[in-house]
Amino acid sequence: LGTITNDQLVQSFPRIMEIEYTAKVEDRLDNIQSGEEDWVGALDRFWKRFEPEIDHASQTMRDLKSEEVETDEVCDKEDEETGEKCGKPMVIKLGRFGRYLRCTGHPECSGTKNLKKDGEVEETFEPEPTGEDCPKCGEPLVRKKNRWGQFFVGCSGWKPKNSKPPGCSYIQQEKVGVKCPDCGGELVKRRARRGNTFYGCDGYPDCKHTTPNLPVPIKCLECEHPYLVIRQRKNQPKMMACPNKECDFETEAAE
Structure with missing residues (x-):
């Protein structure tokens, strides 16, 4: 994700992303500190050049969050009522934590899959019942896997943030x-x-x-x-x- 962001900045703001530009800015700041240059005038000159660059970037920069890459992967998320698998194709999307697979049936279907660094699909882990009940809401506790590939025990009544009605957020903490x-x-x-x-x-x-x-x-x-x-x-x-x-x-x- 950092590499993609850097490439976008270099492409859209080539003048500012040059190594020499930082040195020039430091020289101007030294001049302002010594009184050789007025800071109001320096900011005004900077903004007059920077504003059109922002306008140009807003029109030409790729909208990476809306881009989708087609794949042969199929969504296997099961319907809570019928138990049938979705079966719709999945596409590669870019999120906060990098690339991942999302069902083309979104938002009706919330199916997603993690991608490894090499681009391979991470094996899906189905929550396993622990035989215990949630002390907060009484629903069964299950062993789950988080986005970092680590296991934890949480409530099976969990739902994404802002869900209506809200789900249970209980997570069993590992004592040491x-x-x-x-x-x-x-x-x-x-x-x-x-x-x-x-x-x-x-x-x-x-x-x-x-x-x-x-x-x-x-x-x-x-x-x-x-x-x-x-x-x-x-x-x-x-x-x-x-x-x-x-x-x-x-x-x-x-x-």
């Missing part, structure tokens, strides 16, 4: 066996918007205790912090370290 030092709750595995893993208190938002590294239920031998964390730097062995910034305790972690 360590108590929160701030409130006594449980530290659980969580995922940030960008996909990176971190660990936080299950009492959120009342308790905002977090740590970026996997916590283990071992008290620090030096400062008695209630848990240590597993760290691993590039080309280095795994280490157990104290997360207390004022403590430098660290020892090699057992395999």
Whole structure:
């Protein structure tokens, strides 16, 4: 997605995307700081050149979100009432997380499939019942797969955002066996918007205790912090370290 965006910018704004342009802008900023150039005049000159470039780009730049590429893939999403598979052809679309397959029956059919980096279709994973009920709404809990290919347990009553009626948003949090030092709750595995893993208190938002590294239920031998964390730097062995910034305790972690 970043490569596509860069290509679009270079094509639509060749003057601004030149390496030399950055150097020229820095020189102008230095002149403004030293008083050799008036900042109002500098902005006015910049905008007089930039405005027509924006107008031209808005008319000529490709609308990547609306583009579709035909494929031989067929939508296999089942109808909730009849159980019949959709069967409509799927097209390649561009979304926030890159290219993916979407049913040509959209929006009536919400069928989508993930594409791997090599362009191959990622194997579809059907939610598996866990035998437990959702503590929030009573619907069955199922094991699912997220957009990063990782498994989690959530409510089968989940629906996309803004659905009417709204679905259940419950997700079973994975406990790591360590108590929160701030409130006594449980530290659980969580995922940030960008996909990176971190660990936080299950009492959120009342308790905002977090740590970026996997916590283990071992008290620090030096400062008695209630848990240590597993760290691993590039080309280095795994280490157990104290997360207390004022403590430098660290020892090699057992395999």
